[in-house]
Amino acid sequence: MGIIHTSRIKSPWIIHFDNSSCNGCDIEALACLTPLYDVERFGIVNMGNPKHADVLVITGPVNYRTARVLKNLYAQIPDPKMVIAVGTCACSGGVFHNCYNILGGVDKVVPVDVYVPGCAARPEAIIDGVVLALQKLAQAQGVAK
Amino acid sequence: MAPRTIAPFGPQHPVLPEPIQLKITYEDEKVVDVLPAIGYGHRGIEKACELNEYPKNIYLCERICGICSCIHGITYCEVVERLWPVEIPPRAKFLRTIWSEMSRTHSHLLWLGLLADAFGFESMFMQFWRIREKVLDLLEMTAGQRVTQSISVIGGVRRDLNGEQKKKCIEVLKEVRKESEALIGVLANDYTVKARTVGKGVLSKDQAIALGCAGPTLRASGVCEDCRMQKYQAYGDLEFEPIVETAGDSYARAVVRARETLQAIDLQLEALGKLPAGDINVSVKGNPPANEAIFRSEQPRGEVFYYAKGNGTRNLERLRVRTPTYANIPSLLVMLPGCELADVPIIALSIDPCISCTER
Amino acid sequence: MIENLKEIKKDELLSEVKKYADAKARFVTAVCNDLGDKLEVTYYFNASPGMEMSALRIAVGKDEEVPSLTGIYLTAVLIENEMKETFGLKVKDIAIDFGGHMFLAQDSPVLPMLKEKKEAAGEKGGE
Numbered sequence: 321m322g323i324i325h326t327s328r329i330k331s332p333w334i335i336h337f338d339n340s341s342c343n344g345c346d347i348e349a350l351a352c353l354t355p356l357y358d359v360e361r362f363g364i365v366n367m368g369n370p371k372h373a374d375v376l377v378i379t380g381p382v383n384y385r386t387a388r389v390l391k392n393l394y395a396q397i398p399d400p401k402m403v404i405a406v407g408t409c410a411c412s413g414g415v416f417h418n419c420y421n422i423l424g425g426v427d428k429v430v431p432v433d434v435y436v437p438g439c440a441a442r443p444e445a446i447i448d449g450v451v452l453a454l455q456k457l458a459q460a461q462g463v464a465k
Numbered sequence: 466m467a468p469r470t471i472a473p474f475g476p477q478h479p480v481l482p483e484p485i486q487l488k489i490t491y492e493d494e495k496v497v498d499v500l501p502a503i504g505y506g507h508r509g510i511e512k513a514c515e516l517n518e519y520p521k522n523i524y525l526c527e528r529i530c531g532i533c534s535c536i537h538g539i540t541y542c543e544v545v546e547r548l549w550p551v552e553i554p555p556r557a558k559f560l561r562t563i564w565s566e567m568s569r570t571h572s573h574l575l576w577l578g579l580l581a582d583a584f585g586f587e588s589m590f591m592q593f594w595r596i597r598e599k600v601l602d603l604l605e606m607t608a609g610q611r612v613t614q615s616i617s618v619i620g621g622v623r624r625d626l627n628g629e630q631k632k633k634c635i636e637v638l639k640e641v642r643k644e645s646e647a648l649i650g651v652l653a654n655d656y657t658v659k660a661r662t663v664g665k666g667v668l669s670k671d672q673a674i675a676l677g678c679a680g681p682t683l684r685a686s687g688v689c690e691d692c693r694m695q696k697y698q699a700y701g702d703l704e705f706e707p708i709v710e711t712a713g714d715s716y717a718r719a720v721v722r723a724r725e726t727l728q729a730i731d732l733q734l735e736a737l738g739k740l741p742a743g744d745i746n747v748s749v750k751g752n753p754p755a756n757e758a759i760f761r762s763e764q765p766r767g768e769v770f771y772y773a774k775g776n777g778t779r780n781l782e783r784l785r786v787r788t789p790t791y792a793n794i795p796s797l798l799v800m801l802p803g804c805e806l807a808d809v810p811i812i813a814l815s816i817d818p819c820i821s822c823t824e825r
Numbered sequence: 826m827i828e829n830l831k832e833i834k835k836d837e838l839l840s841e842v843k844k845y846a847d848a849k850a851r852f853v854t855a856v857c858n859d860l861g862d863k864l865e866v867t868y869y870f871n872a873s874p875g876m877e878m879s880a881l882r883i884a885v886g887k888d889e890e891v892p893s894l895t896g897i898y899l900t901a902v903l904i905e906n907e908m909k910e911t912f913g914l915k916v917k918d919i920a921i922d923f924g925g926h927m928f929l930a931q932d933s934p935v936l937p938m939l940k941e942k943k944e945a946a947g948e949k950g951g952e
Contacts, residue, residue: 335477337477338477338483338484338506339484339505340505340506340507340821341531341821342528342529342534342821343483343530343532343821344528344532344534344613345531346483346531347531347575348612350594351594351598354578354590354591354594354595354598355591355592355594355595355598356595356598368478370477380506383505383506383507383933384929384930384931384932384933385505385507385933386505386506388930389477389505409528415524415525415528416508416513416525418513418516418517419508419509419510419512419513420509420513420934421509421928421929421930422508422509439613440611440612440613442611503927504926504927504928504929504930507929511938512937671849674849674851674873675846675898675899675900676899676900677851677852677853677898677900688873688874689874690871690873690874690875690876692876694875694876695876758827759878761876768853770853770854770869783856783858783859785854787853787904791854792854792900795899798899
């Protein structure tokens with residue numbers, strides 16, 4: 321495959337969206353960018369614009385209001401895209417399972433490729449999740465070819 | 466009159482990772498009106514706390530916010546202990562104070578980094594976060610978790626500090642203090658930092674009181690109010706003076722937080738030195754009586770207010786949490802109109818908004 | 826036990842709050858409680874500067890109107906909107922009225938904090 325496919329695997333651009341999480345995973349996702357963990361050495365760049373992104377990193381459970389925003393963001397990301405749910409509450413609702421305004425995990429709204437458990441998920445686990453997503457993307461591209 | 470435009474700021478915005486939307490009306494480059502649209506982070510924790518049992522709520526309250534989670538958990542325990550009331554051992558009080566101040570240090574370093582990021586000072590953002598990792602390592606070593614420590618239980622704390630940990634804490638904290646002092650010196654004296662923050666988003670003393678602001682936002686406007694003045698936990702035994710600035714602009718708010726970072730480290734060092742021996746918790750059995758209690762403690766972002774009402778059963782009758790950002794959001798209605806559009810991120814950030822706190 | 830708590834009538838609320846505003850007290854928050862047939866609202870003030878807290882408490886029927894504090898303390902906007910949408914407390918003339926959708930979205934549960942809704946909220950959350 322061409323240079324675009326190679327670059328996508330080698331340098332994925334990430335967009336982060338906070339549903340209604342407690343911030344714990346958000347700051348851990350942000351901590352991934354900083355000197356100790358430094359994901360940029362893997363070519364991972366954090367993006368503000370969904371139209372430039374390949375990987376959607378979602379933290380926190382979905383509530384009634386963010387469900388719409390999340391669908392919107394997901395639709396704006398060009399194919400092929402990967403969705404990573406970071407944190408136990410993004411995976412299943414977690415500790416917020418019996419809160420009245422919570423729909424549940426991210427997979428109630430958008431399809432999820434990789435689940436990263438942990439409350440809060442450690443930066444190492446988040447990086448691991450991204451790497452896993454890229455393997456999946458590489459496989460998918462190989463098959464689609 | 467120039468045509469008016471309405472721009473949404475959020476709910477997904479690169480400057481602020483959290484979901485808040487500010488509907489900003491502007492003319493040319495001047496902001497004329499702002500309306501915060503919140504509710505993206507509302508979960509309903511207060512109701513869920515009525516469904517869970519007392520000890521389980523500690524974990525839920527800690528997840529009101531992942532940045533100030535430690536103090537949320539401690540404050541919940543404090544308010545529930547006041548329902549009986551239960552007196553906790555002095556060592557537990559000191560340990561709670563140490564962990565509170567440790568989480569204040571990491572939260573302020575985090576915020577100072579985000580501020581630098583907001584005006585494009587990328588290298589300073591990275592430096593602050595590099596120092597912050599050392600504090601997180603300390604938290605992990607002493608409490609077992611980087612983010613949500615779950616250190617407090619009803620009647621005391623869950624873990625003790627041994628001599629080796631204490632030594633390591635003192636060593637690392639001194640190192641963190643030295644490094645942050647150097648960085649804060651750059652932040653406070655840099656020409657570009659001052660150009661972006663001095664005189665932006667001014668809040669006068671009267672406005673700050675009338676709008677019911679809390680924490681560094683209030684103290685930066687010259688109001689000497691800090692919940693630690695109530696001398697709860699170990700604060701009565703430590704040398705504590707609230708940090709007050711008078712300018713009331715974004716720069717003053719940054720300076721208050723910068724000085725509080727250093728003060729928090731000093732408080733930890735002092736508390737570690739004075740740590741009394743003894744038990745770390747008392748056994749609390751049964752359900753609290755039908756009673757109500759309030760407790761306020763000082764979070765990194767300001768005063769957090771907990772109200773609890775028990776009814777003699779295993780569940781709370783009502784829990785109400787008023788978080789500092791909840792009190793600080795109305796101040797944006799005063800600070801933002803009249804500013805330049807490019808200053809909106811910095812002013813919005815200067816109240817240290819924590820949206821997941823606000824909406825619970 | 827709550828210190829410095831004063832129980833007042835609904836009609837006295839605004840004049841009592843005005844006294845706090847004149848004394849330059851800081852509005853802290855309000856707490857709404859569902860007592861079954863009535864709603865109990867407690868307003869907390871902090872005497873600035875200092876950490877002295879006092880409170881005003883009113884009890885109203887569920888369909889009674891309550892005056893808004895936002896004319897005196899703008900900062901009460903958020904809490905009054907919240908009480909309105911989660912408890913159904915009828916606060917009239919709020920300075921910025923979010924119309925019952927400040928925290929709750931269109932399809933969120935209605936008046937979730939009321940006690941008799943307890944079972945419904947629990948079932949939903951279990952999913």
